[in-house]
Amino acid sequence: MFTTQPFDDDKLREECGIFGVSGADGAAALVALGLHALQHRGQEAAGICSWDGAMFHTQRAQGHVAGNFDRPEVIESLPGATACGHVRYSTTGETSNRNIQPLYAELASGGFAVAHNGNLSNAMRLRKDLVRTGSIFQSTSDTEVIIHLVATSNYRTLLDRFIDALKQVEGAYSLICMTPEGMIACRDPLGIRPLVMGKLGDAYIFASETVALDVVGAEFVREVEPGELVIVSNGELRSIRPFAPLSPRPCIFEWVYFSRPDSISEDRSVYSVRKAIGAELAQENPVEADLVIPVPDSGVPAAIGYAQASGIPFELGIIRSHYVGRTFIQPGDKVRHLGVKLKHNANRKLIEGKRIVLVDDSIVRGTTSLKIVQMMRDAGAAEVHMRIASPPTRHSCFYGVDTPERAKLLAAKLDLGGMTDYIQADSLAFISIDGLYRALGEANRTSVRPKYCDACFTGDYPTPLTDQDETSSVDQLAVLAERVG
Template sequence: MLTTHPFDDDKLREECGIFGVAGAEDAAAMTALGLHALQHRGQEAAGITSFDGEHFHTHRALGRVAGNFDNPQTMEPLKGSMAIGHVRYSTTGETALRNVQPLYADLASGGFSVAHNGNISNAVKLRRELVREGSIFQSTSDTETIIHLVATSQYRSLIDRFIDALKKVEGAYSLICMTSEGMIACRDPLGIRPLVIGRLGDSYIFASETVALDVVGAEYIRSVEPGELVVVTGGVLRSHHPFVKMAPRPCIFEHVYFSRPDSIVDGSSVYTVRKAIGAELASENPVEADLVIPVPDSGTPAAIGYAQASGLPFELGIIRSHYVGRTFIQPSDGVRHLGVKLKHNANKPLVDGKKVVLIDDSIVRGTTSSKIVEMMREAGAAEVHMRIASPPTMHSCFYGVDTPEREKLLAAQRSVEEMRQYIRADSLAFLSIEGLYRAVGEAERDDSNPSYCDACFTGCYPTRLTDLEERESPDQFSLLAERVG
């Protein structure tokens, strides 16, 4: 039986990755390279749409970039000097080809293609209204809502219609759109999801992370500002700020886990921030031990920071296989509990007889943590202490990150001591929210106006959650309303 890897659901799933290039030969090939660099942000599906001056060309497929966009038969038809691409992990809509982006539509003004990273938190309400007015949807993705809002806007120019559409949506979005006239890139007014600008010769490039610029040899210029709309036509970049200016609230979990450590997010090196997170964790939660061991790979930079700050040796006590995908052949349920060893295996000669500190980025359901602790004990560890490089994940995300329902989040249902008992560690401690803010360069967290979206830790949501509110009971709605700020 082909089944999902049993421990893939014990991480917050990366949302999506987007890439676009305007004014370059072989734009589609460059986009494929950029998507390779963003593959960690979504492995369920990938797509590229190009424009050759007359026609739009699209290829979308389930699966990863490699295998779908590494052969001439696929890439040769994707002609043109302008292209956008998307890697997807579904946060809204089923995993089906009709939901794979970029989405394309023929509007009255011409072809319009869009790649979206984020989540529209009032998409259900908007979709219901649009269908009532006659719109016919071809997907279950919230991204298609934006296309219909643009199509039905009463403004004359495409830019004005696009702005009109965005003023009706709530939630988080970074968008790269392509028309016959040029490329549009924008970020929601709070800047929750990331988007950067690069330059390569005469071409402009947009991407979710700077690593995608690195892989194509582009120069990182800057981030798209929260609420900014950037238009590239005829090789000229123009910036617009059509929305009411708001205090930015970028996702703080980009620094903890989502972004690649070699990326720059909001002007800061992710690797440097993660080492600082580890140092803060060591300062807040020291322990007498022999070794600091990362849970690979996401725990590695924080573990280095923890080791340096604590003076304890850093060692690779867990070896990860990089050849296990999200699915594997599982002959029977009887070996399901062994699944974690396909990805992680103890370095037994190193661990045997030692007191170890395990560093991981987060605990979601706790299934992997309990298996990793068990693995260390089987390898002969004398003591196993778990340190988590973020605060407890107690709330679901509604901004483009696939998190379990709150009742499935271990920290939402149990105290830290109860969690320690569940994973069977000798001790368990999390980084405080104050420590996390110090690590990203903030002296302290302003409770009345935090400078990041940290809702998964605090429950303080920066926007309305219309679709959720309409599903909840009055009592639940009142409680939610108190947390939205």
């Protein structure tokens, strides 16, 4: 089987999306709708867990939300006014049912379900310690470490045991947890991964992005703050902050690519910010050309901003078909090559003889950029200039993003000239790190306390990387503790 999404295969992937409802009849149906809106954050598996006041009910499946959670009998098997759900990518190896979230366990205090977006950067060490003292793991997910830490904590109440567990973990997490006592939603003290809160009547809604609130008709209330735990019990909401306050470092790549453009973050439209990034890119890296062409679909807002700032016309030079399935059976190399055109095709009459600027959100391995440049040349482009709406990706992410090991990142291996030659473009340029911050409303990147986590560009990791430091190989790390959102 071969994925016919050649422009999506070489992307950094946010590993998970989470959605929770507390206090609404038929909560699971709302969760299914919310997960539809978050499908872009994880397309390999999905799960929903509900609580009906007496029992927990769980359904988990490989594949998309559609086809698994759009059947009435599935939703009917998830009764109750409280439910949470999860969509995921895996980072290494095959997706297995045991890793599909929400994870659920019976603790001494009762049932405990958790949906996690992020990655615990000391999960391997914690797992080893827990196994050594008798814990038995059922998955390879770092999320299960949280369950075992809660189960083995010496604190009396479940909430105190949960806080005790969180104080032992490092890295990034946004969590939605369900217990017989209610729902808990929280973010790590740096707020690396996103989480927002909304209301639908008397029900409270939690989601990775505001677009999921829109889909279910919920009103956006606010973001869950970094280091905050929001507890909903018996229809009442309270907030606690058990951690020492830190300067937040939310993921900057949410602005570049991960979030849907129709989401809102920090009271700003993601779409508008991406246009501003494109405008800044044009100011920093002008070029004489006839057309600005986005790499669909993620490059569109930045390309519009580039075109408006440069005065070069914006055109759809690559046409994407939205009616092709994710896979296509291909018996040989010739048909495999043709299969690429099922999903994307050059707008030949528009491109022929033109000097074009291709705008994309990022370059990871470089394989996608090479295909796109070649497609433009095959369509008769006179010149092909590539402009990237993020700085060079030189470092791996360990906070819940599916990133190749550093040796496979094009910008970690080659300088700008080498990358230009590799993708066979007439020119290549990236927005600077300061330019990216300017597009986000900052004067520049402050090296002392930058506002965002930008480690994939700068190598400035805001938390310890215990497992990475203790492991000489990323492959060994993946075998011992598969990173999943």
